[in-house]
Amino acid sequence: MAKTLKLSYLPYTLKLKHTFTVSSFSRNETPVVLTEIEYDGKVGYGEASLPQYLGETQESVMGFLSKIDFRQFEDPLDSENILNYVDNIEEGNNAAKASVDIALHDLIGKLLKIPLYKYFGLTKPVNAYTSYTIGIDSKEIIKTKIDEGNDFKYLKIKLGRGNDKEIIETIRSVTNKPLYVDVNQGWNNKQEALEMIEWLFEKNVILIEQPLPKENIDDIAWLNEKSPLPIIADESIKRLNDIDKVKGIYSGINIKLMKSTGLREALLMINKARDFGLKVMLGCMTETSCAVSAAAHLSSLADWIDLDGPLMISNDLFDGISYIKGEIKINKLPGIGLIKKF
Amino acid sequence: MAKTLKLSYLPYTLKLKHTFTVSSFSRNETPVVLTEIEYDGKVGYGEASLPQYLGETQESVMGFLSKIDFRQFEDPLDSENILNYVDNIEEGNNAAKASVDIALHDLIGKLLKIPLYKYFGLTKPVNAYTSYTIGIDSKEIIKTKIDEGNDFKYLKIKLGRGNDKEIIETIRSVTNKPLYVDVNQGWNNKQEALEMIEWLFEKNVILIEQPLPKENIDDIAWLNEKSPLPIIADESIKRLNDIDKVKGIYSGINIKLMKSTGLREALLMINKARDFGLKVMLGCMTETSCAVSAAAHLSSLADWIDLDGPLMISNDLFDGISYIKGEIKINKLPGIGLIKKF
Numbered sequence: 301m302a303k304t305l306k307l308s309y310l311p312y313t314l315k316l317k318h319t320f321t322v323s324s325f326s327r328n329e330t331p332v333v334l335t336e337i338e339y340d341g342k343v344g345y346g347e348a349s350l351p352q353y354l355g356e357t358q359e360s361v362m363g364f365l366s367k368i369d370f371r372q373f374e375d376p377l378d379s380e381n382i383l384n385y386v387d388n389i390e391e392g393n394n395a396a397k398a399s400v401d402i403a404l405h406d407l408i409g410k411l412l413k414i415p416l417y418k419y420f421g422l423t424k425p426v427n428a429y430t431s432y433t434i435g436i437d438s439k440e441i442i443k444t445k446i447d448e449g450n451d452f453k454y455l456k457i458k459l460g461r462g463n464d465k466e467i468i469e470t471i472r473s474v475t476n477k478p479l480y481v482d483v484n485q486g487w488n489n490k491q492e493a494l495e496m497i498e499w500l501f502e503k504n505v506i507l508i509e510q511p512l513p514k515e516n517i518d519d520i521a522w523l524n525e526k527s528p529l530p531i532i533a534d535e536s537i538k539r540l541n542d543i544d545k546v547k548g549i550y551s552g553i554n555i556k557l558m559k560s561t562g563l564r565e566a567l568l569m570i571n572k573a574r575d576f577g578l579k580v581m582l583g584c585m586t587e588t589s590c591a592v593s594a595a596a597h598l599s600s601l602a603d604w605i606d607l608d609g610p611l612m613i614s615n616d617l618f619d620g621i622s623y624i625k626g627e628i629k630i631n632k633l634p635g636i637g638l639i640k641k642f
Numbered sequence: 643m644a645k646t647l648k649l650s651y652l653p654y655t656l657k658l659k660h661t662f663t664v665s666s667f668s669r670n671e672t673p674v675v676l677t678e679i680e681y682d683g684k685v686g687y688g689e690a691s692l693p694q695y696l697g698e699t700q701e702s703v704m705g706f707l708s709k710i711d712f713r714q715f716e717d718p719l720d721s722e723n724i725l726n727y728v729d730n731i732e733e734g735n736n737a738a739k740a741s742v743d744i745a746l747h748d749l750i751g752k753l754l755k756i757p758l759y760k761y762f763g764l765t766k767p768v769n770a771y772t773s774y775t776i777g778i779d780s781k782e783i784i785k786t787k788i789d790e791g792n793d794f795k796y797l798k799i800k801l802g803r804g805n806d807k808e809i810i811e812t813i814r815s816v817t818n819k820p821l822y823v824d825v826n827q828g829w830n831n832k833q834e835a836l837e838m839i840e841w842l843f844e845k846n847v848i849l850i851e852q853p854l855p856k857e858n859i860d861d862i863a864w865l866n867e868k869s870p871l872p873i874i875a876d877e878s879i880k881r882l883n884d885i886d887k888v889k890g891i892y893s894g895i896n897i898k899l900m901k902s903t904g905l906r907e908a909l910l911m912i913n914k915a916r917d918f919g920l921k922v923m924l925g926c927m928t929e930t931s932c933a934v935s936a937a938a939h940l941s942s943l944a945d946w947i948d949l950d951g952p953l954m955i956s957n958d959l960f961d962g963i964s965y966i967k968g969e970i971k972i973n974k975l976p977g978i979g980l981i982k983k984f
Contacts, residue, residue: 375760377756377760377761377763378760378763378764378765378766379763380762380763380764380765380942381764381765408763412754412756414719414754418717418719418720419719420722421719421720421721421722421750421906422720422722422723423720423722423723424720540917564763568913571910571913571914572913572914572917575882575914600722
């Protein structure tokens with residue numbers, strides 16, 4: 301009997317431990333779609349995380365996945381072909397595509413009986429310290445979160461709501477840890493942005509993500525040239541082809557599997573970014589240990605790591621990577637290294 | 643007992659079936675160095691082919707290989723790390739580096755029990771027709787060679803010695819097969835080159851490799867813009883970083899493992915070439931079935947294939963890919979798919 305690839309999927313809702321606020325909105329949960337690809341008795345796990353502002357929904361993801369017909373493929377290791385086919389079904393749907401890419405790679409690792417980083421020819425991550433994200437919140441909650449993130453070497457702070465200095469000073473009243481600052485396009489004036497960055501530079505901040513609206517290209521380039529801190533593109537960049545647009549404008553890019561359509565294109569993006577002299581940050585959405593652990597296998601290639609998604613939710617469905625004093629540890633299991641908890 | 647990686651190597655001389663003449667020289671043999679990497683009872687095979695004009699010798703290759711200390715590595719699958727280490731030992735030595743890359747990838751495929759194209763996530767090549775190379779020679783010998791290449795759909799002709807039209811007319815007196823033309827920098831005047839290409843275009847020639855000296859960048863760009871046929875860079879490009887220099891100058895690049903330092907960088911080059919809108923030709927030197935079969939695993943990514951090295955020699959040491967009516971067939975064996983004949 302011929303072996304076949306079987307795709308299945310399930311909508312699920314992630315519960316956030318804390319209400320999550322960035323410059324433009326707040327939320328308490330994140331919808332996801334969990335995927336599985338089965339072949340020859342092995343199952344690969346994948347995930348599409350769907351924060352509202354990215355435009356995909358559980359319905360759109362399941363609609364997209366329902367169009368996939370794997371009967372034309374005989375071997376999951378034929379991944380370039382399979383993922384090109386999936387990519388060409390329809391434009392957009394980046395998270396939906398990522399959920400297939402992640403499950404397929406998990407399956408491949410399981411079939412080959414090796415962790416994904418080995419499949420990619422990469423070194424097991426060492427000293428892969430993730431930042432721990434603190435959303436915009438009241439002083440008391442910020443202090444509570446910093447306490448919860450006590451184990452972590454780096455904190456990531458969301459700014460851009462007008463009370464930036466107050467937030468930083470609150471943080472600096474309790475810790476001197478190095479900070480990643482993510483503005484989520486929340487500033488508007490380049491001159492004020494530069495002054496703020498110069499102020500932040502003195503406060504042991506080490507990078508600034510997406511300070512200005514992504515449309516303000518000239519202002520961002522101006523800021524990046526003058527800034528004492530690297531300016532990292534997040535909202536400005538999703539896929540491989542977007543890198544041409546940020547070259548010379550930013551100092552680095554934040555690669556997230558939900559934007560890149562998964563691991564395969566993330567790797568291409570890392571190579572292209574390096575070639576362009578851009579730094580690489582590896583990030584995530586609110587995600588279970590499935591997608592975040594998948595991304596963690598690329599850690600040895602990243603300059604900065606922000607893979608704390610599973611720490612933000614109370615109903616993770618997987619055991620995957622672990623965090624030991626903020627350092628990401630990948631287990632010895634094949635593929636992504638997941639144990640399903642339900 | 644810990645498993646270790648063991649590198650060994652042996653100089654060997656390939657005997658050519660016919661004296662091989664290109665625009666600048668002739669030769670009857672090609673020195674190579676054969677490499678082996680052993681780990682956990684498996685052996686990966688590699689090869690450095692050393693045509694004189696590229697500057698490496700058996701001595702330089704063995705000198706380079708003697709500097710490699712694999713004791714610091716525990717796992718051959720840690721290939722990015724291993725190959726970065728090898729690359730950083732010393733500049734240049736591209737063929738020597740390729741001999742390590744090829745052996746390491748063969749070993750990895752054997753350890754994982756999969757053919758290399760599967761390890762790279764690629765499709766098994768179908769309709770991968772290689773050209774069959776005819777060197778510059780007497781009319782009678784050219785006809786004999788065309789006869790020997792009877793099975794092949796495409797012929798590759800070396801021009802650039804002043805009797806180009808005569809050679810093409812000799813060929814056209816016996817076959818109308820599509821031709822790849824390789825000038826090896828043998829033309830000098832751009833206007834004459836364009837006129838020749840326009841003439842060749844009428845003769846069912848489908849591409850022109852390296853028509854002018856690689857230093858004549860403006861002339862090549864001029865020619866590429868006016869030419870009815872794609873102009874492909876060969877001598878102008880070795881490694882990944884060279885692609886920036888040929889963008890906008892050529893229509894495509896000829897990637898050869900002996901120039902690229904092996905499979906890993908060849909794959910990066912293919913991705914970058916695609917990104918730049920450059921066509922990809924996959925070529926080889928005079929090589930055994932070892933290096934040529936390794937390159938063949940990338941065939942599904944190439945626009946044109948010129949992997950006929952083993953057909954040109956009388957003392958191949960391996961069975962690898964086979965040629966069925968000019969189509970490259972990869973066997974089911976793991977890694978490169980080699981059987982050592984000695």
